[in-house]
Amino acid sequence: MTPRRIAAPLLLALLVQLVQVALAAGPARAAEPDxxxxxxxxxxxxxxxxxxxxxxxxxxxxxxxxxxxxxxxxxxxxxxxxxxxxxxxxxxxxxxxxxxxxxxxxxxxxxxxxxxxxxVPAVPTTTVLRAPERTTARETITLRVRVAAGPVDGPTGTVVVYDGRTRVKGERLRPGHLGRIEVPVRVRTKGVHHYQVRYEATGPTTSSRSERVAVTADPAYVTRKRVIGRSVRGRAITAWFRGDPEAEHVLLLLGQMHGDEPAGPRTAWHVRDHLRPKSGTALWVVPTMNPDGAARHTRRNARGVDLNRNWPTSGWTSAGKGSRYWGGPRPASEPETQAMIAFLRKIKPDYIASIHQPLYAIGRSGQDVAWERRLSRNLNLPRKHLGVGTPSGKVSPTMTGWYNARLGGHGVATTIEYGYSPTTHYVTEVAGKGTLRAALVY
Ligand SMILES: [Zn+2]
The missing domain is CATH 2.60.40.2700 (Immunoglobulin-like)
Structure with a gap:
């Protein structure tokens, strides 16, 4: 053996001893926090x-x-x-x-x-001390603002709130505010808003701007009642709104045109009172556009006109006075038809479900086959052509005929024909939810 080879085990033994000494000292002297x-x-x-x-x-x-x-x-x-x-x-x-x-x-x-x-930056500084991160469209939020103007105790001027580039609010900043002010701001639309507060100074300070603060607004949910017109006898034709006023997706449910078809209004009332369209969508409900006929349980209005033959289309005719299907003396001669036309032109629904009885069908128009199929499946009604005797090449003087011809670029109107006497469960739960689901608003 060479001397070097003898030395190695000795060194190792020494090292082990040193480590043991260090470990023994450990508990008495903890390492400082790092x-x-x-x-x-x-x-x-x-x-x-x-x-x-x-x-x-x-x-x-x-x-x-x-x-x-x-x-x-x-x-x-x-x-x-x-x-x-x-x-x-x-x-x-x-x-x-x-x-x-x-x-x-x-x-x-x-x-x-x-x-x-x-x-710490030079004064003055404008700071939004508090703003909600989330709110609902059309709600009013409060921005808590601090204008710090160095040696000036109560800076004066105007505190202006911008939503993006749009000035939405201005409040006077008075000495008594001591630089702190709460500014109420109405959040007009859904989506993300970037608010900035600008301090426009008067007196011995200069103007400044805050950082932008983001506030996300969820879609609003609004309920509203609107009288859209009057019948021949002066009865109100009423529409109820439910949902997001900014909705790009809107269903109109028309319960009744013919006063002797009582089931559709029951669906309309049920939907109005019990179903809430999903976030970001909306619903209009018109239980009846023929309140005079509903009061007397007659198909036609008080002047004997079939409101579903009175619409101003190429297929309108004045023939058949006295019959159940008289189209009236002139196209859109009836105040009920006129009210509905004005309303439809204003709201331009994506889907119109117009309920009748008793032909037991979903009217086939070909305008939006997927929607017709969803209605057919959800309401358990077959799709059928529901002819009204209009000569070929002419547009039926019905509401669906008029809407699909005139406003078909905005949406589709479809006739739903229940049977003679559908059950309460059917007209409420089945048809109510089924129609809303078919229109993708529920
Ligand atoms: Zn009918």
Whole structure:
């Protein structure tokens, strides 16, 4: 053996002994807490606002933390909390927090670490102290605004709120506000709004702008009643709105044109009172457009006109006076038809479901086959051509004929014919939900 080979085992034995000594000393002298992620401060960082310290993360367990706020690296007297309100002396300096972490079982060995420095900008500053992250369209939110104007206690001027590039609100800032004001803002539309507050100064300060704050508005849900016209006898023709006033997807459910067909209004009332269209969609319900006929249980209106033959199309005819199907003296001669035409031109529904009895069918128009199929399946009614005796090449003088010819680019109108005496369960649950689901609003 060479001397070198003898030395190796000896060295190893020595090393083992040294490690054992070190381990034996361990419990009496714990390692000091080591900083893993730096302390940090959060907050707007402007005059009059509050900074909050986060101690960061450290090695060791059950540590206690002490805080010292620093201005340009020097301790600020008395500033030893987890929060610090920025005061005038801090303007145009850099603030930081120094964190001291101690292990209570070994107070002699603390660790320290300091956050990054935060620059306190020159005055004035305009800050949105509080705004909701989420709201509902058409609601009014409150923006809590702070205008910090350095040595000026109560800056004066105007606080103006912009939604994107649009000025939506202006409030006078008076000396008594002491730079703090709550500005109510009506959120007009659904979607994300980026609000910015601009302080337009009067007096010894200059103007400034806040950061933009994002507020997300969910679709509104509105219920509304509208009288869309009057019958020959002066009865109101009423439409009820349910849903999002900004909806791009709207169903009109017309319960009745013929006063001797009583089932459709029951569906309309059920839908109006019990079903809520899903978010972002909307529903109009007109239980009857023939209130005079409904009052007397007659098909025709008070002047003996079939309101579903009175629509101004190429197929309109004045023939058949006195019959159940008289189209009236002129196209759209009846106030009920006129009211409905004006209403449809205004709201332009995506889907119109017009309920009749008793032919037991979904009217086939070919305008939107998928919608007709959904109706057929949901309401358990076969799709059929429902002819009204109009010569070929002419447009039927019916509401569906008129709408699909005139406003077919906006939507589709379809006739639903229940049977003679559908059950209550059918006209409410089955047909109500089934129609709304077919129109993709439920
Ligand atoms: Zn009918």
């Amino acid at each position: 900083n893993v992620t730096r302390p940090s401060v959060s907050g707007p960082g402007t005059l009059g606002t509050t900074l909050t310290a986060d101690p960061g993360t450290w090695t060791g367990e059950d540590l206690t933390f002490a805080y010292q706020w620093l201005r340009d690296g020097d301790p600020i007297g008395g500033a030893t909390g987890t929060t610090y309100e920025i005061r005038a002396a801090d303007v145009r300096t850099r603030l930081a927090v120094r964190v001291t972490a101690s292990d209570p079982t070994d107070p002699g060995a603390p660790g320290t670490a300091t956050s990054e420095r935060r620059w």
